[in-house]
Amino acid sequence: TQLLEQSPQFLSxxxxxxxxxxxxxxxxxxxxxxxxxEPGEGPVLLVTVVxxxxxxxxxxxxxxxxxxxxxxxxxxxxxxxxxxxxxxCAGPRRGSTLGRLxxxxxxxxxxxx
Amino acid sequence: xxxxxxxxxxxxxxxxxxxxxxxxxxxGHDRMYWYRQDPGLGLRLIYYSFDVKDINKGEIxxxxxxxxxAQAKFSLSLESAIPxxxxxxxxxxxxxxxxxxxxxxxxxxxxxxxx
Numbered sequence: 001t002q003l004l005e006q007s008p009q010f011l012s013x014x015x016x017x018x019x020x021x022x023x024x025x026x027x028x029x030x031x032x033x034x035x036x037x038e039p040g041e042g043p044v045l046l047v048t049v050v051x052x053x054x055x056x057x058x059x060x061x062x063x064x065x066x067x068x069x070x071x072x073x074x075x076x077x078x079x080x081x082x083x084x085x086x087x088x089c090a091g092p093r094r095g096s097t098l099g100r101l102x103x104x105x106x107x108x109x110x111x112x113x
Numbered sequence: 114x115x116x117x118x119x120x121x122x123x124x125x126x127x128x129x130x131x132x133x134x135x136x137x138x139x140x141g142h143d144r145m146y147w148y149r150q151d152p153g154l155g156l157r158l159i160y161y162s163f164d165v166k167d168i169n170k171g172e173i174x175x176x177x178x179x180x181x182x183a184q185a186k187f188s189l190s191l192e193s194a195i196p197x198x199x200x201x202x203x204x205x206x207x208x209x210x211x212x213x214x215x216x217x218x219x220x221x222x223x224x225x226x227x228x
Contacts, residue, residue, distance in 0.1 A: 002155075009153070031214065042117075042203050042219025043156070050214060088155060092215075099144050099163065099207055099215055100171075105155035 003027060004089055006104035014112050016078055021107045023089035024071045032065055032072040032091040033101070043088055069094070079111045116140045117220035119204050125226045126194050134189045134223050136204030144207045145187040146217065147171075147179060149200040156203065162187060194227045201225075 005024045013019055023032065031050045035043035047056050049065035049072060056063045060083075062075040076083055090103040117138045126132050136145065147159040148171075158171030160179040168179060176198060178190045191198055201224050205217040 006155075033216075040221070042205070042222055044219070045216045048214045048216070090156075097169075099146075099161065099209070099217075100158070101217060103148075103156040105153060 002105060003093065003102040004091070004104035006087075006089055006107050008107060009105065010108050010110075012110045012112070013079055015081055019076050019079060019109070021074045021087055021109070022071070023073070023104050026070065028069050028094040029091040030069075030094050032069075032089055034063055034072070034074055035088040035090060037086040037088060037106075038084075043086075076109075079109075081111050081113055084109060084111050117204060117206055117218055119202075119220040119223050121223060122221065123224045125228065127228050128195055130194050132191050132194055132225075134202055134204075134225070136187045136189070136220055138185050138204075138206045138218075138220075140206055140208075140218060141184075142206040142208040142218070143184060144209070145181065146205040146207075147177075147187065147189045148203045148205065149173065149198075150203060150222075151200050159189065159202075194225075196227045199225060199227045 007022050033048045034046045037043040047063045052067045052069045054065045060077045064073045086106045088106045090101045120135045144163050146161040148156040150156050157173050159177050161169050162181045165181050180188050201222050203222050204220040207215050207217045
């Protein structure tokens with residue numbers, strides 16, 4: 001059973017469109033992280049959200065942590081071809097060892113010119 | 114030079130063979146991890162180590178073993194490889210961060226094919 005469920009699994013859009021990726025769990029997390037992975041490389045951290053209800057912005061990317069700390073979302077405004085990649089959410093479940101991350105299955109985003 | 118390196122980058126082996134994947138880091142981190150990635154399954158933790166004398170099983174440790182030879186080196190062994198161990202393997206490092214904001218840094222991955 002996957003602790004973190006991501007949706008959608010695949011997303012294919014045109015440049016300039018907006019999109020949202022969701023990461024949900026029935027468990028409470030101490031924090032949630034979003035990573036992006038490009039072909040042939042390891043995941044790279046984009047952001048960490050820690051407080052319930054927290055919103056963080058990274059240029060055109062907006063990350064939100066749910067009030068109950070069980071879910072998170074990533075919204076991209078005006079997607080660009082450079083946003084193409086695999087987006088992974090991950091986090092330490094509350095009460096578990098801090099360095100022990102649980103990962104979602106990922107959302108493969110393709111942005112077409 | 115990359116902070117987290119993995120060798121080899123690609124490996125083809127046969128069922129029953131013993132193989133070792135190696136990971137080295139120059140970040141000075143105390144924590145190291147081995148994950149495997151399969152299409153549609155995300156990253157799953159195999160083993161992790163919080164210092165040289167600490168080794169912990171992850172969610173899919175069966176069929177794997179690890180060795181933490183030094184703070185900077187963490188190797189993963191498949192004692193008798195089987196085809197369903199065909200996957201992309203990642204090493205990662207971290208250090209105890211501020212509260213819950215610990216970042217993991219990943220190597221470039223090793224693509225393993227077991228025939």
